[in-house]
């Protein structure tokens with residue numbers, strides 16, 4: 549029977565980024581390591597620095613032992629909800645929307661610069677004819 553696991557978005561996990569409340573996301577799983585920070589042999593700062601992102605590479609790069617990986621499982625509180633966009637994707641899509649809005653405004657108000665140029669040409673033409 550499949551085990552039911554609580555799902556967390558990256559946004560939600562990234563809000564737990566302090567010494568008093570620290571979650572890390574490693575290999576698609578979410579770990580609440582708050583209680584372990586003081587005991588972590590690598591120090592608390594490296595773990596806090598690994599919050600708010602996929603910390604799999606940081607964790608692997610530190611070359612953790614098999615026993616460290618077993619210990620890690622005792623802090624697992626759920627899994628990453630991969631159907632929700634990552635933080636950076638949300639930012640990217642809002643940037644795209646802003647660019648789109650700017651394009652729409654440009655299309656809507658193209659008449660303004662065209663009118664300014666047209667009037668300037670007309671005034672210049674009339675001025676030259678007077679002379």
Ligand code: HEM
Pocket residue numbers: 572579581584588589590591594595598603606607610611612613614615616617619620623
């Ligand atoms: C649930 C999460 C974690 C657990 C249970 C854990 C556990 C451990 C343990 C037991 C060690 C001692 C060496 C070993 O047995 O492998 C260690 C070392 C270390 N850990 Fe973690 N760790 C965790 C997360 C992290 C994260 C996210 C980082 C981020 C970079 C990190 C960085 C390090 C480093 C740099 C060392 C080496 C310390 C040294 O040898 O001076 N750990 N960790």
